Amino acid sequence: MYVVVAYDIRTDTKAGQKRLRRIAQVCVNHGQRVQKSVFECQVDELQFADLVRQLRDVIHPAEDSIRIYRVHDFSKRTLVSLGREIGIDFEEPMIL
Amino acid sequence: MYVVVAYDIRTDTKAGQKRLRRIAQVCVNHGQRVQKSVFECQVDELQFADLVRQLRDVIHPAEDSIRIYRVHDFSKRTLVSLGREIGIDFEEPMIL
Incomplete structure (x- = not known):
């Protein structure tokens, strides 16, 4: 399953x-990570x-x-996707 | 069709x-708008x-x-959706 996570966190405090x-x-x-506060994940139901x-x-x-x-x-x-691209194609072999 | 738009715009210049x-x-x-730089849209193919x-x-x-x-x-x-919510349910009648 493909999942997109977008977050808006209030950062005017240390907490x-x-x-x-x-x-x-x-x-x-x-x-x-594909943008400052956007992530793309490939996960199963448990994950x-x-x-x-x-x-x-x-x-x-x-x-x-x-x-x-x-x-x-x-x-x-x-x-x-328009403009700068920092995503990785999940199908591509990851070189570790 | 339901569409999510997320953007990261460099704003250290006037342009x-x-x-x-x-x-x-x-x-x-x-x-x-559902977050600072995330929008949700209900559009057809032309839109x-x-x-x-x-x-x-x-x-x-x-x-x-x-x-x-x-x-x-x-x-x-x-x-x-976790935390504060500013989205509108598109199925709800919009009061204009």
Whole structure:
């Protein structure tokens, strides 16, 4: 399953800046950063539940917003990318 | 068709700030802001092509990033929203 995570974290406090780092880390653990606060992930149902749970544990519900979009039928037509590109094609072999 | 638009615009120049305003305006004309730089739109194929064309006309390809995700089978399971919510349910009657 292909998932897009977009977040808006209030960072005018130290606590907010800490949440931002932790939320970004959770996303890095599950996928690929494609914009400052947008990640794309290829996960199964278990990993998806884990991702949502970890994000829910960190977020401040009244100050932050995280929107997680599941895209089941991901194809070449799903994404139109304009401008700078920092995404990686998941099908390509990852050179570690 | 349900569409999510996420953008990252370089705003350390006057020109970038102007692009940001114009890109936000194009998105407002096609949908609903749900985060600072994320919009959700309900569009048909013609409106989608119009949205992409207008964004492409404004963007600075080397400095900005716009990612447009088409979600054909949008359902209640498509979106998980954590924290503050500023989206509108498109099925609800819009009070004008």
